[in-house]
Amino acid sequence: MTIITSKSNNLIKKTKKLLQKKYRKTSYLIEGWHLFEEAQKSGATFLNIFVVEDMAERLVGFERVTVVSPEVLKELTDSPAPQGIIVEVALEKTDWTQLSTGRFLVLEDVQDPGNVGTMVRTADAAGFDAVFLSNKSADLYNQKTLRSMQGSHFHLPIFRVEMDSFLDFCRDQRQPVIATTLSDQSVDYKTLPRLDSFALVMGNEGQGISEKMEKRADYLAHITMPGQAESLNVAVAAGILIFSLI
Known part of the structure; x- marks a missing residue:
């Protein structure tokens, strides 16, 4: 040998x-x-x-x-x-435009590989149909991302997309978009209607979702926090929202 x-x-x-x-x-x-x-x-x-x-x-x-x-x-x-x-x-070639509706997790400019991997793993655990990453989100094949995903990228399709194209797709497919934000227009996630299909958008760790996403989303939602912390880690917030929506 x-x-x-x-x-x-x-x-x-x-x-x-x-x-x-x-x-x-x-x-x-x-x-x-x-x-x-x-x-x-x-x-x-x-x-x-x-x-x-x-x-x-x-x-x-x-x-x-x-x-x-x-x-x-x-x-x-x-x-x-x-x-x-x-x-x-x-690497396998994938074509997200062949999808119809489903339960999608969308990560808009999420920077930390550990957060990306954890959220993909959570979406996998909840039985989501696909995950979409914006072009500015962390690399899916970074070693830290891969360790955080624990193989979940082998279980569900993950696509890197232009957000404008994805939002156009959601509009054409009548797929509701739920974007997380602390803006004055957002509602507590517990008041959201029950939806069979949707795209849940989690934003950048520091900046949140983009203005464009906020304008085009069908629902703006937040997690009410009775304590004194100003915010939650994006992966923790995603976990709460993902399992509340299924």
Whole structure:
């Protein structure tokens, strides 16, 4: 068995570039056995599998398996304690315009990868039909986002869209848009009508939703807070709203 022990190996150097967003044009990296198993269940295409020697027997029958030293494996992740496997997964082409109505989570310019991943995972847990990210939202394939999602991106479709196009789509499909905001026009989320389909919009951590979103939304809603905190973390607020709407 040949084991790659050099960090300067050409395959390792090429794969390591995928830790940077600009190189993730056709593939990305996942780390750990849980994500690997979730990817398997989803039918994802594996381009390369890197594993440490003492775990290699778990991959008998898989193709494109490369055994590496623990030091080399660490080169392919930002995790301080990798779990022994890193996989290069092919990105799949998706077309959100083929969707009809459903229960959608929309993240408008959410910056923190952990928040994005947590909200995607929550939408998955609640049985939502899809998640939409604005172009200025955090990268879906950032290592922190992937760890926060815990494989949920394999369970439901996630699309990066222009917000204007998405709002036009909602209008044409008569899909109600619920935007979260603390403006004077918003209502307590508990007073919202029961809807079979909707798009729930969560805004930027510091600025909230955009003025354009506020003008075009069908409903503006907030979470009434009887305590003294000025605001909730956006992922916490999303969790409350997501499960209240299903």
